[in-house]
Amino acid sequence: MEWLISLSIGVLTATGIYLTLRARTFPVVMGLTLLAYAVNIFLFAMGRLTIGLPAVIDKYATSAVQYSDPLPQALVLTAIVIAFGMTAFLIVLALKARGELDNDHVDGVEDKPATSTVKQEVK
Amino acid sequence: MSHLTAWPVFLPLITGFFLIIAHMGGIRLQRSISFLATLGLVVLSFFLVSASMSVDHHVYLLGNWEAPFGIVLVLDKLSALMVIITSILAVGALWYAITTKTDEKGAHFHILFQLQLFGLNGAFLTGDVFNLFVFFEVLLLASYGLLLHGSGRLRTKAGLHYVVINLIGSTLFLFAVGALYGVLGTLNMADMAAKIAAAPSDDLGLIAAAGLLLLVVFGVKAAMFPLYLWMPRAYANTSAPVAALFAIMTKVGIYAIIRVHGTIFSDEAGDLAHFYTPWVLGLGLVTLLFAALGVMAAHGLREQVAYLVLASVATLLIGVGLNSPEALSATLYYLIHSTLIAGGMFLLADLVLRGRGAYEDRFESGPFMPGAIVIGSIFMFGAIAMTGMPPLSGFFGKVLILNAALDSSWFAWVISTVLIAGLLMILSVARSGSLIFYKTLSQEAGSGSSAVGEPLNRMAFVAVIGLFLASPVLVIFAQPITAFTDLTATQLFNSADYIQAVLSTEAVATTATVVEIKP
Numbered sequence A: 001m002e003w004l005i006s007l008s009i010g011v012l013t014a015t016g017i018y019l020t021l022r023a024r025t026f027p028v029v030m031g032l033t034l035l036a037y038a039v040n041i042f043l044f045a046m047g048r049l050t051i052g053l054p055a056v057i058d059k060y061a062t063s064a065v066q067y068s069d070p071l072p073q074a075l076v077l078t079a080i081v082i083a084f085g086m087t088a089f090l091i092v093l094a095l096k097a098r099g100e101l102d103n104d105h106v107d108g109v110e111d112k113p114a115t116s117t118v119k120q121e122v123k
Numbered sequence B: 001m002s003h004l005t006a007w008p009v010f011l012p013l014i015t016g017f018f019l020i021i022a023h024m025g026g027i028r029l030q031r032s033i034s035f036l037a038t039l040g041l042v043v044l045s046f047f048l049v050s051a052s053m054s055v056d057h058h059v060y061l062l063g064n065w066e067a068p069f070g071i072v073l074v075l076d077k078l079s080a081l082m083v084i085i086t087s088i089l090a091v092g093a094l095w096y097a098i099t100t101k102t103d104e105k106g107a108h109f110h111i112l113f114q115l116q117l118f119g120l121n122g123a124f125l126t127g128d129v130f131n132l133f134v135f136f137e138v139l140l141l142a143s144y145g146l147l148l149h150g151s152g153r154l155r156t157k158a159g160l161h162y163v164v165i166n167l168i169g170s171t172l173f174l175f176a177v178g179a180l181y182g183v184l185g186t187l188n189m190a191d192m193a194a195k196i197a198a199a200p201s202d203d204l205g206l207i208a209a210a211g212l213l214l215l216v217v218f219g220v221k222a223a224m225f226p227l228y229l230w231m232p233r234a235y236a237n238t239s240a241p242v243a244a245l246f247a248i249m250t251k252v253g254i255y256a257i258i259r260v261h262g263t264i265f266s267d268e269a270g271d272l273a274h275f276y277t278p279w280v281l282g283l284g285l286v287t288l289l290f291a292a293l294g295v296m297a298a299h300g301l302r303e304q305v306a307y308l309v310l311a312s313v314a315t316l317l318i319g320v321g322l323n324s325p326e327a328l329s330a331t332l333y334y335l336i337h338s339t340l341i342a343g344g345m346f347l348l349a350d351l352v353l354r355g356r357g358a359y360e361d362r363f364e365s366g367p368f369m370p371g372a373i374v375i376g377s378i379f380m381f382g383a384i385a386m387t388g389m390p391p392l393s394g395f396f397g398k399v400l401i402l403n404a405a406l407d408s409s410w411f412a413w414v415i416s417t418v419l420i421a422g423l424l425m426i427l428s429v430a431r432s433g434s435l436i437f438y439k440t441l442s443q444e445a446g447s448g449s450s451a452v453g454e455p456l457n458r459m460a461f462v463a464v465i466g467l468f469l470a471s472p473v474l475v476i477f478a479q480p481i482t483a484f485t486d487l488t489a490t491q492l493f494n495s496a497d498y499i500q501a502v503l504s505t506e507a508v509a510t511t512a513t514v515v516e517i518k519p
Helices: A002-020 A025-046 A070-101 A113-122 B003-025 B027-054 B077-099 B109-125 B129-147 B153-184 B189-197 B201-222 B230-237 B240-246 B249-264 B267-272 B277-297 B301-322 B325-355 B372-387 B393-405 B411-438 B443-448 B458-468 B470-476 B478-493 B495-504
Strands: B058-061 B072-075
Touching: A002 A025, A025 A070, A025 B153, A070 B129, A070 B153, B003 B027, B003 B058, B003 B072, B003 B109, B027 B072, B027 B077, B027 B109, B027 B478, B072 B077, B072 B109, B072 B495, B077 B109, B077 B240, B077 B249, B077 B325, B077 B458, B077 B478, B109 B129, B109 B249, B129 B153, B129 B240, B129 B249, B153 B189, B153 B201, B153 B230, B189 B249, B189 B267, B189 B495, B201 B249, B201 B267, B201 B277, B201 B301, B230 B240, B230 B301, B240 B249, B240 B301, B240 B325, B249 B301, B249 B325, B249 B478, B249 B495, B267 B495, B277 B301, B277 B411, B301 B325, B301 B372, B301 B393, B301 B411, B325 B372, B325 B393, B325 B458, B325 B470, B325 B478, B372 B393, B372 B411, B372 B458, B393 B411, B393 B470, B393 B478, B458 B470, B470 B478, B478 B495
Parallel strands: none
Antiparallel strands: B058 B072
């Protein structure tokens, strides 16, 4: 299970970084979302990977070792909520930028002049 | 355990809630509630400072859970100092927003403003790293709203960059916090410091990596080289009161480095004691040079002020990087000065922009602007303070930092960089002042264009003067203020007391009966 978890964190982070470096706002939003997924799994793994153990000590536990760490789960929950809100805000901002700057480039300038001439021809 | 420690966090939050309801009562009601609450915060923060003088650490257990199991708020001299700077700056910014009617350009200015203060004060008072992350998110989310307040093409563009880089910063913050938790098993700063001292040597590399990752995160907030590129454009394009309030936002990064790294990697930390300081010092020097070049290359006054803020941040980083109680004390003195003066300069730049009409704040000769003599004199005052010329507080702050650098092995680098950067900044600010105020076009040439600005808004001008007054006050009362910053620095370097105070605070005995649940 360890290699599967670490591989998925690695792939998610790498994809996230690649997409964040793209020039259009939509891939950037996607990249940030993937990074948020990666960090959530990472936080989970930091509580050590356990199978079939209760999250809080229960009365049947014979020793303190027989429960999974509840704190990372709380951290992940907080991180998910925050990432949710931030992504929603970023999408709205990206749409606003698309409307005000007339393109979805992150710098607000079209890097290919060819496309703008095509638009003019269409008009 | 007094509840005083928690009030600066909850007052803006409660005010924010009331403002949502007050939205129905119109802008006047919102203004008066918001302004009164911010004034109340100033009064409160004076109480905090005096409380921090009498007892070293006020530890407030949220939910009455003992550290390290619950989240604690800790009030010490540094927290009290940061809260008081924030509240004074907020009063100035809010007064300007109200008098220039900037707050009418969007629906929820006052609510966002109060939530911003909530996030800032929370970040200054918390003693838990994850809670610091949460408060960072609160202040960032409020700042996104404030930055875009009033909207406009350039503002949206700069806002997009600001949001994206801060989201990446938040992700890195979580990675760093997660790694530290995985190794140390705690998130309470005092407990982390105690655990690092006892960490096996195999784990030290991982702890150091996570510590440096945290430094990157705080570097994004503080606009440290090479992570400053988002900052000048965002600050230059937002509305003036927001830019003024944001003068404290970069200092949040500095505060976080002093608090988190200073506590966790203190003298107690064995091999990792102060391992981050050469990075802070080196990057601070580079940031200062780039900031000085940015000041020279700026096209408009607001952009120039943003780069001046960057230069002040760089000076603070150098002070933190020198890593001695004297240097830290000088850094805190300079922090008070640079935050309040930078806030005033942003407001002043906006007054210039309003006065010059179509010429805005660009460095070109325009027609003689209304009230140029008054604004120009105050600009000169602010420029002297900001660039660190005698007799104002910027000079004293720099002298104190350079004096503290005398013992450092980096002495030659520090003094040459600070002096060269200072010279470049003085030259370029003098040039921009003369272009805007002296070399005006003659009446005939000027009247042809549509460049007639609005007359000087006297009520708004009061905010600028109020914030600039901090500079002479800092000089006149230099002795008691440096005495206070000395005490603060000594307290910060004596982190064993902090650890002991947090971990030994006991929960308040409650009268509630414990109900036993039968299986």
